[in-house]
Amino acid sequence: MIYQKPNYRIMGDRALLVELGDEISPSVNRKVRELFITLERHSIDGLVEAVPSYRSLLIVYNPQKIILSALRETLDDLQKKMDPSQIPEPKTMKIPVVYGGEYGPDLAWVARYHGIASEEAIRRHTGNIYQVYMIGFTPGFAYMGELPENIATPRRETPRTAVQAGSVGIAQSQTGIYPVESPAGWQIIGQTPLRLFDETNWPPALLEMGDSIQFFPIKEEEMAQWKR
Amino acid sequence: MEEVEALEVLSPGPMTTVQDLGRYGFGRYGVAPSGAVDSFSLRIANLLVGNPEDDACLEITLMGLKIKARTDLIIAVTGGDLQPHMNEKPLKMWCAHMIEKGDVLSFKTPKSGCRGYLALGGGISVSPVMGSRSTNLSSGFGGLEGRPIQKGDILLSDSPHLYLEEIERAFDPKRVPAYPKDWVIRVLFGPQDDHFTRECRNLFLNSSFKVTSQSDRTGIRLAGPPIQTREGMEDSIISEGVICGTIQVPGDGQPIIILGETVTGGYRKIATVISADLPLLGQVKPGDQIRFCEVSMEKALQSFREVEEMITQLREGLSR
Numbered sequence A: 001m002i003y004q005k006p007n008y009r010i011m012g013d014r015a016l017l018v019e020l021g022d023e024i025s026p027s028v029n030r031k032v033r034e035l036f037i038t039l040e041r042h043s044i045d046g047l048v049e050a051v052p053s054y055r056s057l058l059i060v061y062n063p064q065k066i067i068l069s070a071l072r073e074t075l076d077d078l079q080k081k082m083d084p085s086q087i088p089e090p091k092t093m094k095i096p097v098v099y100g101g102e103y104g105p106d107l108a109w110v111a112r113y114h115g116i117a118s119e120e121a122i123r124r125h126t127g128n129i130y131q132v133y134m135i136g137f138t139p140g141f142a143y144m145g146e147l148p149e150n151i152a153t154p155r156r157e158t159p160r161t162a163v164q165a166g167s168v169g170i171a172q173s174q175t176g177i178y179p180v181e182s183p184a185g186w187q188i189i190g191q192t193p194l195r196l197f198d199e200t201n202w203p204p205a206l207l208e209m210g211d212s213i214q215f216f217p218i219k220e221e222e223m224a225q226w227k228r
Numbered sequence B: 001m002e003e004v005e006a007l008e009v010l011s012p013g014p015m016t017t018v019q020d021l022g023r024y025g026f027g028r029y030g031v032a033p034s035g036a037v038d039s040f041s042l043r044i045a046n047l048l049v050g051n052p053e054d055d056a057c058l059e060i061t062l063m064g065l066k067i068k069a070r071t072d073l074i075i076a077v078t079g080g081d082l083q084p085h086m087n088e089k090p091l092k093m094w095c096a097h098m099i100e101k102g103d104v105l106s107f108k109t110p111k112s113g114c115r116g117y118l119a120l121g122g123g124i125s126v127s128p129v130m131g132s133r134s135t136n137l138s139s140g141f142g143g144l145e146g147r148p149i150q151k152g153d154i155l156l157s158d159s160p161h162l163y164l165e166e167i168e169r170a171f172d173p174k175r176v177p178a179y180p181k182d183w184v185i186r187v188l189f190g191p192q193d194d195h196f197t198r199e200c201r202n203l204f205l206n207s208s209f210k211v212t213s214q215s216d217r218t219g220i221r222l223a224g225p226p227i228q229t230r231e232g233m234e235d236s237i238i239s240e241g242v243i244c245g246t247i248q249v250p251g252d253g254q255p256i257i258i259l260g261e262t263v264t265g266g267y268r269k270i271a272t273v274i275s276a277d278l279p280l281l282g283q284v285k286p287g288d289q290i291r292f293c294e295v296s297m298e299k300a301l302q303s304f305r306e307v308e309e310m311i312t313q314l315r316e317g318l319s320r
Helices: A026-041 A068-081 A107-114 A118-126 A220-226 B039-048 B198-206 B275-281 B297-318
Strands: A002-010 A015-021 A047-052 A056-061 A092-099 A130-135 A142-145 A160-163 A167-171 A174-178 A182-184 A187-191 A212-217 B003-012 B016-019 B057-061 B065-069 B073-081 B084-086 B096-099 B104-107 B112-120 B154-158 B182-189 B209-211 B219-223 B236-241 B246-249 B256-258 B264-273 B289-294
Touching (some): A002 A068, A015 A068, A015 B236, A026 A047, A056 B236, A092 A220, A118 A187, A118 A212, B039 B073, B039 B275, B057 B065, B065 B112, B182 B275, B198 B289, B264 B275, B275 B297
Parallel strands (some): A092 A212
Antiparallel strands (some): A167 A174, B003 B065, B003 B154, B016 B057, B065 B104, B073 B112, B182 B264
């Protein structure tokens, strides 16, 4: 549900979390994207950083330059002025993935959790178009959703200390890709050979909030041709 | 600007990185700020050697760094007392020193704190990535090739200046922060303190947490009585942005203080460390104990202003 009025949550003395809804959904996330892009177009003195996510926008500010009450007023005002017709359309992409085996060590567990064969789990994961709800965790990590119930799986109880770059994971109704080797709490079902983050490019991340994504299975031998 | 070879790494220690005050404005791409965990010490070190306070320094963790001057330099060492020595003689911290080509600076073992900061007049010259020279360890960019420094690395400096005004370039010893082993860290509750019962919030405030050995630049992991969320709540929440100093509580109830290498997280956050105390987090080390103390927003902002005023005073005093 989209909130009638945003819910503000205080994160210490220099950050404010603006919640625009209470769920992972395309409509709530669209609102976040609209507010984020609107905010970017207005320069607010004292704004350090804005981090959009599924259903909220985190605003980091310098408390010596702007006080909390003034920031909230500005945000209320921006939301009144928001014009969805002025927000650019996101892009569409297809992402190749090698599923299972050493590339997806949790695929069998995910399949067992749902009482299905691994092939069926792959079919369910590739059968949907996902929306990139946010980028976070590590540079270029795209959080996408949402997974249908019949493939959604809880995250691992004990996170792994390291998974390989390109690992595709599942956590509840979210799916995502680890751009670099990193610790991981998600169920790893496969790996993409695409490079998701390159700090020498602009923009540095392959995927951006709002993008539409579909996964498709490839064979291990095909990975090389996808590497750039 | 003329770049010269300033320092040669003889031994890197377990984790020495190039850091400045961090990389802001790229959170939308998942890029965390990085930067000095103890930003206060980095700023003071830079001011002492006549640099802008956001210049790049070496952040030295715990021990073992040994480094040789390849040219005459002005340096300052601040932060945790890792027993810095110059040519095997103890080196006074929190003030500027002239050193000569061939001098060897070494760090023994920590007497107090966890991280030392070494500034050189002229700064450490590495190419800025997205506006910052800080090392982003998770993705491997920024700093020196996106990695901790290694034996044999040569650090460059932009025209190291050797002239400083005839005033004492030292930080008031009375203002040097104390780095105890038992910490009291001030917090504001939120953003998800309402997901915890009053009893649990009290348990969080009234308990002592041990800093575990799994702590690093990504976070300070604590061990103590489990802080449980309200009954019926799942272990995780919808992932959202976080900042350095946010204290998240995963399903096992053991809090983690997030540091500057993280932009988002999917765990509940019971409280957030106030800005004035953030630099202290850089000096907390495994084995230490932490207690959290709740303060008001007014008190938090006042403390932040006091820290900034102290730095302003030093800046103005040195440029007189």
